[in-house]
Amino acid sequence: MKKEKRNKKLKILIGIFSVILIICCVLLFIEIFSKASPIKxxxxxxxxxxxxxxxxxxxxxxxxxxxxxxxxxxxxxxxxxxxxxxxxxxxxxxxxxxxxxxxxxxxxxxxxxxxxxxxxxxxxxxxxxxxxxxxxxxxxxIKDFDLDKLARYKEFNSYVLSFEEIVKAVNHDIDIKKDEVPYDSANFYINIKPAIDPHSDITLVNKAYVLDKSFVPNDLVNFESKSISKRVVEPLKEMFEYAKEAGYHLCTISSYRSYNTQTSLFYGYIKRDGRAHAERYSAKPGHSEHQLGLATDLCTTNGKRITVDSPVYPWLENNAHKFGFIIRFPKGKTGITGYNFEPWHVRYIGKEHATKVKELDITYDEYYEIFLKER
Structure with missing residues (x-):
């Protein structure tokens, strides 16, 4: 009886050992096979x-x-x-x-x-x-990225432009110093188009984009006894306050103008100075930014409009963008804007865009066509 039990245990142990041996052999075979034939x-x-x-x-x-x-x-x-x-x-x-x-x-x-x-x-x-x-x-x-201009893209120093905007700027040769464009009346008031979204801060109104004669801003308010877009009031107040802290006085002498008012002014100037001369400093009806309510002519201490010789002008030129304004018709750009240099005329476009226009040292006409037209 004891012998039978012993034989039974022995058989079990042999069986267990056999299973272990088989498993080891299988694992060894897998290892050898994998080395001999990797990744199937x-x-x-x-x-x-x-x-x-x-x-x-x-x-x-x-x-x-x-x-x-x-x-x-x-x-x-x-x-x-x-x-x-x-x-x-x-x-x-x-x-x-x-x-x-x-x-x-x-x-x-x-x-x-x-x-x-x-x-x-x-x-x-x-x-x-x-x-x-x-x-x-x-x-x-990036759309219109040109690998041949990579060095120019990299060399274009900017603290406010995205790389996509730098690509656009360089592709339009903004990084290359150019001679002043001479004024030619034949380049203006041609291919005229309706102004896009006239209630927007960035609407472009110039000798190519026109406002309908019925357009009136829907947010006109009174500021310094003159009508102006409500959106401009606080930025103007802030700019005037900072100018005061710097020792200068700023005021407005003309802001919103209706289509009819611009009509009277324009044809009055033609009668006085002749069309060719008048068109260099006055806009045809529908082509004036003043109709947007976003432009204003500034005056200083004596109540007269600012000139390039006014003590406040250098401050205005260097700081207007911080409040969302630009000198709309800058010096040396008559061939692009179609208007003589107007140091008193500022236009509100918001801080972001005003800062970029300032950094790029271009006109709003150029900036709009390059960066905003396709938006």
Whole structure:
């Protein structure tokens, strides 16, 4: 009886040992098989050898097959430090792919950026990018970005413009100093279009954009005994207060003008000075910013409008943008604005845009066409 029990226990132990032995053999077989045939045998012997020599075979076995890794090794562009990157770079079948990947990784472009280039840009453009210092690849997504102007984009110093705005500015050669544009009356009052959204702060009214004769701002209020858009009152008060703290006095002598008032003024000036001369300092009816209620003519201590020689003018020129105003018809820009220099005439467009106009040193006519027209 005892002998039978002993035999039974022995059989159980032998059975357990056999199971353990089988499991060990299976595991050993799997280990040997995986080394002999990594990633289901997809890699070539050449690739396996390189991976093994770089102690990367085990790591590769734990990852999915990478055609990018394969081609980098086959084309002799493999670099151990970029092993992980190869798995993140999508494979593209074209001559020179492995060389491009190698060069872009050496310039420290991230796999995500490389994938964008491979999927969206031409081989010729990638070749050009490789010759340049590293830059933000997302720039290529900007409309009208020109790689040939990259150096100019980078050199364009700005504290207020986005890179997209810098691209627009440079594409319009704002970064290049130009000679003053001569005034030519033939360039104005042609291809006239209705002013866009006349109730907006950024509406452009000039010799190309006209207001309807029935247009009247819907927020006119009284300020210093003159009608003006309510949106302008607080910025004006603030600017006047800061000017006072700086030792200057500012006041308004003319703000909102109706279509009919502008008609009387314009034709009165023509009668007095002749059309050619009048058109350089007075707007045709419907073409005056004063009808918007956003423009005002400023005066100083003596109640007369500001001139370039007024003590307050340098302060106004350097500070108006901080309150959302611009000198609408600046010096030396008559060929662009169509009007003589008017140091007294300011226009409210809001702090953001006024600051950009000031920094770029351009007219609002130019700024609107470049940055706002397509909005």
């Amino acid at each position: 045998g997809k890699y070539s012997k050449e690739v396996i050898t390189v991976l093994d020599n770089n102690n990367l075979l085990d790591k590769a076995n734990k990852l999915d097959y990478s055609p990018t890794l394969e081609i980098m090794i086959k084309d002799d562009y493999f670099n151990k430090k970029h092993f992980d990157d190869y798995y993140l770079v999508d494979y593209h079948e074209y001559e020179g792919f492995s060389k491009h990947v190698s060069q872009l990784l050496e310039k420290e472009y991230e796999p995500e950026k490389i994938n964008y280039l491979m999927s969206n840009q031409t081989k010729e453009l990638i070749n050009k990018i490789i010759t340049l210092d590293k830059f933000e690849i997302d720039y290529l997504k």
